[in-house]
Amino acid sequence: MIEAERRLLANALMDFSNQRFVLLSEACIPLFNFSTIYAYLMNSTQSYIEAYDKDSPVGRGRYNEKMSPHITIDQWRKGSQWFEMDRELALEVVSDQFYFPLFQSYCANACYSDEHYLPTFVTMKFTPKNSNRTLTWVDWSRAGIHPVTYLRPLVTVEFLKALRHGSQCEYNGQSSNICYLFARKFSTDSLIRLLRFAPKVMYFNK
Numbered sequence: 001m002i003e004a005e006r007r008l009l010a011n012a013l014m015d016f017s018n019q020r021f022v023l024l025s026e027a028c029i030p031l032f033n034f035s036t037i038y039a040y041l042m043n044s045t046q047s048y049i050e051a052y053d054k055d056s057p058v059g060r061g062r063y064n065e066k067m068s069p070h071i072t073i074d075q076w077r078k079g080s081q082w083f084e085m086d087r088e089l090a091l092e093v094v095s096d097q098f099y100f101p102l103f104q105s106y107c108a109n110a111c112y113s114d115e116h117y118l119p120t121f122v123t124m125k126f127t128p129k130n131s132n133r134t135l136t137w138v139d140w141s142r143a144g145i146h147p148v149t150y151l152r153p154l155v156t157v158e159f160l161k162a163l164r165h166g167s168q169c170e171y172n173g174q175s176s177n178i179c180y181l182f183a184r185k186f187s188t189d190s191l192i193r194l195l196r197f198a199p200k201v202m203y204f205n206k
Contacts, residue, residue, distance in 0.1 A: 001081075001114040002103060010094045013087070020044075022084045027149070027185035028136060029194060031164050033204050037181050045172050047089045047126075050079035050134040051119035062116065064106040071102060071120060079119035082136040082182070089122070089129060096121065131170070137163050137180035149185045155193040160201045 005023060012018050020041040030037060053076070054060065063076045085093070099121050107113040122130050139148040169179035186194070198204040 001112075002100065002117050005114070006094050006100070009090045013090055013094065019087050020084065021087070021090050022135075022182075023082055024136065024182055025082065025184055027187075028082070028182045029184070029186050031137070031160070031181055031183055031202065032178075033202055036203075040171075040178065040181060041084065043172070044086075044131075046131040047083075047085035047122075047129055048131050048133060048135045049083045049085065049118050049122045051077040051123045051130070051132055052079060054078045062107070062111045064111070066106045067102050071099065071124070075120060075124050076116070077119035077123045078115055080134040080136060080138070081114040081118075082134060082184075083118055084135050086129075089126060092126065093118070093121070099124075133169060133179070135179075135181045137167075137183040138185070147185055149187055150190060151187050152189045152193055155186070155190045155197070157197050157201055160197060164201070 008023070009021055012021055022041075032040075053074075059078045060073055060076060062078075063073045065073075100117070103113045103117045107116060123132075139150075142148055163180060163183050165177045167177065167179040169176055171178070
């Protein structure tokens with residue numbers, strides 16, 4: 001998975017006009033129109049890789065002691081695999097020849113390197129450049145290995161408005177209620193309602 005992400009970044013970096021890089025899933029939707037998302041990212045002083053220390057089987061429990069001393073359990077982080085980063089950080093990720101091989105060797109099977117490599121690498125090397133949060137909203141309120149999937153009846157104007165402005169975070173050192181630019185997971189049958197509400201809620205052109 002990380003090899004694929006690095007290849008995507010490497011290919012995107014070949015176009016020198018690309019300055020920000022976003023990884024989304026096929027179940028993601030935008031919460032704002034393109035111009036708003038573009039301005040938010042281009043004016044941001046940080047990248048958006050979620051990273052946190054989770055003392056549980058799905059957090060520290062995935063750490064392999066063979067990574068020590070280069071990566072210690074205190075440095076081990078978990079986070080969302082859906083990221084956004086600037087060009088400088090993307091270059092560092094694709095050129096990493098030290099930490100990436102450690103993950104190739106010692107983070108396999110139930111380790112899920114896409115949830116640990118970037119959070120750990122960025123926290124260790126580039127903490128000041130990272131906002132330490134994700135731009136992709138997701139609902140983990142139900143127990144299980146997958147987040148809630150939103151079907152067509154669950155997509156309402158009120159729900160979309162809550163996703164757009166229902167949180168508080170920091171953006172360029174200032175408090176903001178725009179914390180998420182994207183959301184998941186949305187089923188394919190929800191597309192009709194999303195297209196219907198988009199002009200009114202997200203200010204997309206009809």
